Amino acid sequence: MKIGVLAVQGAFIEHRNKLEALGAMCVELRKKEDLRNDLDGLVLPGGESTVQGKLLRELDMFDDLRDRIANGVPVLATCAGLILLAEKLSNDNHVYFGTLPVTVRRNAYGRQLGSFHVSQEMKGIGIVPMTFIRAPYIESVGGRVEILAEVDGNIVAVRYGVQFAMSFHPELDSDTRIHQMFLDACQER
Ligand code: GLN
Numbered sequence: 001m002k003i004g005v006l007a008v009q010g011a012f013i014e015h016r017n018k019l020e021a022l023g024a025m026c027v028e029l030r031k032k033e034d035l036r037n038d039l040d041g042l043v044l045p046g047g048e049s050t051v052q053g054k055l056l057r058e059l060d061m062f063d064d065l066r067d068r069i070a071n072g073v074p075v076l077a078t079c080a081g082l083i084l085l086a087e088k089l090s091n092d093n094h095v096y097f098g099t100l101p102v103t104v105r106r107n108a109y110g111r112q113l114g115s116f117h118v119s120q121e122m123k124g125i126g127i128v129p130m131t132f133i134r135a136p137y138i139e140s141v142g143g144r145v146e147i148l149a150e151v152d153g154n155i156v157a158v159r160y161g162v163q164f165a166m167s168f169h170p171e172l173d174s175d176t177r178i179h180q181m182f183l184d185a186c187q188e189r
Helices: 013-022 031-034 049-058 062-070 080-086 177-188
Strands: 003-005 025-029 039-043 076-079 086-089 098-105 117-120 126-133 137-141 148-149 154-160 163-166
Touching: 003 013, 003 148, 013 025, 013 177, 025 031, 025 148, 031 062, 039 062, 039 080, 039 126, 039 177, 049 080, 076 080, 076 177, 080 086, 080 163, 080 177, 098 154, 117 148, 117 163, 126 177, 163 177
Parallel strands: 003 025, 003 039, 039 076, 076 163, 086 098
Antiparallel strands: 098 137, 117 126, 137 154, 148 154, 154 163
16 A cells, blocks of 8 residues: 655654554655655645645645545645645635635644643544644534544544544654554555
8 A cells, every 4th residue: 555645844754654664655745756656545744734835836736636635535634734634724814725624723722832742532543642733623614524533622633534634643652543544544445
């Protein structure tokens, strides 16, 4: 199985390490030519969504990636990746791929609470560690979006078909179950 890990900016190497440890083959997507690969899944890592969005346009990778996601290639999106997928941002006028019917608030925890760590229930998995870094959260979801986790009443993880998106960073903790869930979805497809 070949997974494309978006690598124009942000925390991609941790995703790659985790997926390879689980037996997947990874391709770092840095430039348009990298998209010649047939991909069974896509990872959109954390980082800075405005920078990632701008680079994807400049590198002419944006439309190809959006089309793959719209055509049903499974996606694991974390933090800035969630922002790239969201159909609407409540405190920012940008829309990037817009394939996930949710409204997301960027930097939702403010600057005071830049980073924090909790362990919380994730539907279908159990208690998982969750590391938040200048994280967004999901304010509302459209129909058929399944809520997978909430922290303090805020939605932090969802699934919509084969799009998995979360406001925290599962790649930064030793737990592998979220990446395994994503690989299982890639395998099924
Ligand atoms: N604050 C970042 C943004 O708005 C996301 C933070 C992250 O990915 N760790 O894009």
